[in-house]
Amino acid sequence: MPGSSNKTYSRPPLRPRPLSSRVTAVLASVARSFSKHPVLAAMAGAAAALVFAFLTVESTLRGVTNAILTGYAITTVALAAAATLLSRFAHREELLNHRKLRRLSRTDALTGLANWKSLDAALTAKWGIARRKGVPLSVILVDIDHFKRFNDTLGHEIGDDVLITVANCIAAIIAVTGGFVARYGGDEFGVVLGNRSPEKVLSVASTIRRRVQDLQIQTHGTRQGCLTVSVGCATCEPLHMSSADELKEAADLQLNEAKAAGRNRVRAATLSADAPAPTLEVSP
Incomplete structure (x- = not known):
């Protein structure tokens, strides 16, 4: 509708x-x-x-x-x-x-440096790099002279303070020059340097010896009257060597010879597959 x-x-x-x-x-x-x-x-x-x-x-x-x-x-x-x-x-x-x-x-509890495990791991790693690149590799071993006598005379607490002081001294040097530093034993320290000439390695080792003596940590019964270190170092080209352990053993041999020669000195060797290792010595 x-x-x-x-x-x-x-x-x-x-x-x-x-x-x-x-x-x-x-x-x-x-x-x-x-x-x-x-x-x-x-x-x-x-x-x-x-x-x-x-x-x-x-x-x-x-x-x-x-x-x-x-x-x-x-x-x-x-x-x-x-x-x-x-x-x-x-x-x-x-x-x-x-x-x-x-x-x-992997850290030394007393000094705060890397420990021997870390040093061995770093040496193995740097060995592979140096071998691949065809560059030299070096190991420096540092031992505090007569530390046991010092520790027994003045006590472990002061001995620990000395270890820390020496560790800091070495670490400061390596921080400038480059490299890896560790506490390798009771009174022994180790350094790994990559791609350094034997002359440069000897210079670093000599600097460590001199700087520790300059700390003037007083001791008794030593010729210098203060704390010193003995240093052994070895350099090689991994391409011509069998293993990193061989390099470390060579540095240890140089350290023992430095201690046998009167301590407070540096001995260094350059390893070669073709020729005997020439030895250099730096003493005060």
Whole structure:
């Protein structure tokens, strides 16, 4: 029809009444039908009240149960997240502790220098590099003269202070010239130098001997009256030698010869596969 609207109207869907309301309404209707019978009406009313109370409690319990389940789910997720974070933290701590233990296992506890394990590892690594590049490699061994006598006379505490002082002195020199320094034994220190000429190695060794004597650490029963060191060093081209141990043994031999010659001196050798090792000596 003209002027008529095409709009359609629909009722919103009816929501079902709660079960408690429906049951209560039925029981209330039954109670009214028994209005002429007070006892039956009272019984019906009581039944309606009991059902309402039960359904109310049941509805409340269902809400509590849902709340508990929701809380349990949230708690489970939170605990899982916390467990993941704790696991990552524990793993990180384990890595840090492992690195710390590894560092400590390669460090001398008294002087803070690398220890003999680190020196051997550095020598092996630098040996491979020098062999591959065809450049020389050198080892310097430093031994404190008469340290046992000094230690026994003045005590281990002062002896430890002396070791630390000598270690710092050598480390300062190597920090300038380049190289790897370690405490190799009780009163012995080792240095690895890569790609240095024999003359440069001898110069570094002589500097170590002179600087330690210049510390003027007083001793008794020695010719100089102060702490000194003996130094042995050896240089070779790994391409012509069999192993790094051979180089280290050659430096140790030079050290022993320096001590046998009167101590407080440097002896150096250049190793060659074709010729005997010439020996140089620097004494005060």
